[in-house]
Amino acid sequence: MGLTVEDAAEGILRVVNATMVRGIRMVSVERGHDARKFALVCFGGAGPVHAVDLARQMNIKKLIVPEAPGVNCALGLLMADFRHDYSKTYLHGLWNLDPAALSSEYGQMEQSALKQLVEEHVKKDDIIFQRSADLRYEGQGYELELTIPNIEQYSVQDLRAICRDYSSTHKDKYGYAMEDEVVEIVNIRLTAIGLLSKPKLAEEPWAGEDSSAAVKGTRRVYMGGRYREINIYDRQKLRHGNKVCSPAIVEQADSTTVLFEGYDATVDKYRNLIIEQREEQANEQ
Secondary structure (H helix, E strand, O other), X not given: OOOOHHHHHHHHHHHHHHHHHHHHHHHOHHHOXXXXXXXXXXXXXXXXXXXXXXXXXXXOXXXXXXXXXXXXXXXXXXXXXXXXXXXXXXXXXXXXXXXXXXXXXXXXXXXXXXXXXHHOOOOHHHEEEEEEEEEEEOXXXXXXXXXXOOOOOOOHHHHHHHHHHHHHHHHHHHXXXXXXXXXXXXXXXXXXXXXXXXXXXXXXXXXXXXXXXXXXXXXXXXXXXXXXXXXXXXXXXXXXXXXEOOOEEEEEOXXXXXXXXXXXXXXXXXXXXXXXXXXXXXXXX
């Protein structure tokens, strides 16, 4: 192809990053969210390698790299609450549904969920229930899941309110509603959550902006179409308040953070790397 090895490698990264940008757009811009108003959380072993370039393409001004991005998902798993999801087909029109029957169905599901969580050694006081239902206008071929109030005994007025909520949700999603049409339940759903105590993350004292103690040395790095001599930092030696100016690379056992020109990093009190776009570059964009 007439490319150097470096240009070919950088081209591969551009293609990979373009694919990731499409993924970010799918869950943000295409859902009506302005990605520029959000921070990008970078985790996984490879996340911090690509993240700054993705943020640059999306004009995202702030990124967060956890202390141990490569095992961040494992940490989340250890801290996650117990959760069980239950569902039951329950095809009924809300206009002529007996409220007591709906209350009874949800009550039975909650009793089963309570028994399962207690058997898993979750205290009753630490269990919460969230009800929802798949609803549709009569004759529709698709449903929308809607949160249902957790009330011990439903009334006719409660069912009417659910119909109105469905029409409002339908209008928000599809641009129109049919208030005079019959709303029917297709499935009833219950989420049972067993709350677990969470560890308190230790805060680190302020150590100042000087990050020179964490510099491992310099390295010749191909970045932006040319080789540059840049600082390489040891993540474990960075302390609260330390600032890392780009271009730079921050290395650690489970990941590598690449700071392209225009994005500098600061360590917060929980040892996260907070990467922010320089003000002058943001103004240019």
